Amino acid sequence: MSPSRELPPPPPPAHLREWLDEDVVRADRARFLAELSRRSMGLGRLLALWGVAAAFALGWVLVGLAVTSFAAGGPPGYLAGAVCAVAGPGVLGGAGYCFARGARREREVRQLLCAWVLAGRDPEADARLRAPARSLVWLAASGALGAAGLWLAFAPAAGAWPGTDTYGEVAFSTGFGMILWITALLGLAKAATHHRWTHGPAPEFQPRRRRSAESSPAGV
DSSP states (O other), X not given: OOXXXXXXXXXXXXXXXXXXXXXXXXXXXXXXXXXXXXXXXXXXXXXHHHHHHHHHHHHHHHHHHHHHHHHHOHHHHHHHHHHHHHHHHHHHHXXXXXXXXXXXXHHHHHHHHHXXXXXXXXXXXXXXXXXXXXXXXXXXXXXXXXXXXXXHHHHXXXXXXXXXXXXXXXXXXXXXHHHHHHHHHHHHHHHHHHHXXXXXXXXXXXXXXXXXXXXXXXTO
16 A cells, blocks of 8 residues: 555544643644545545446446347357456456445544544634535535436336337346446435534543542542
8 A cells, every 4th residue: 555545543542642742733633634534525535436336337338238249149249248248247346346445444534533533622623624615516416426327227217118128228227327326325425424423513522530649549
């Protein structure tokens, strides 16, 4: 993994923060929160999600081409169908691996975000976590993608005519639309979760109580 893709470190434990310079800890917290927020809600993350969706769509296209090639028959059709039958599942498997890897990284980013938020308070740095422009981009882009996915999933099936449109064509368009629709749902859920997390009630920060010798029970 290259250094540019490494995640920021977790915050130091509370008992160590008491011995660190408060200004340094606050500066690190603001810098790391900005970086983690960019990784979570940045344009690059949205494009990565769409890239995985494009890989799923490509795999679905290859599977559809394999079916139609085998249905066409003949040596050229069988050869093309065999190639697509091998390439399609391979692309789908690679897309699934990228999706799982991205979900794991997203979970790590969210855990670090929560840890650094609980590490202190800085109104100026915490206000930047709201990222209203980024959330709006996620909502608008995901909404448009979801509308296109719904149209592709249901419009061809509703307008299909017996003898004119085949079951394979309807299944192909429906599957393609569902890929877009599911991607849009993921984007909308992420934007809604981020909005609820940043606009919810602020967590209570309890000061760390130090046990004094006078508070110790007698005889201990």
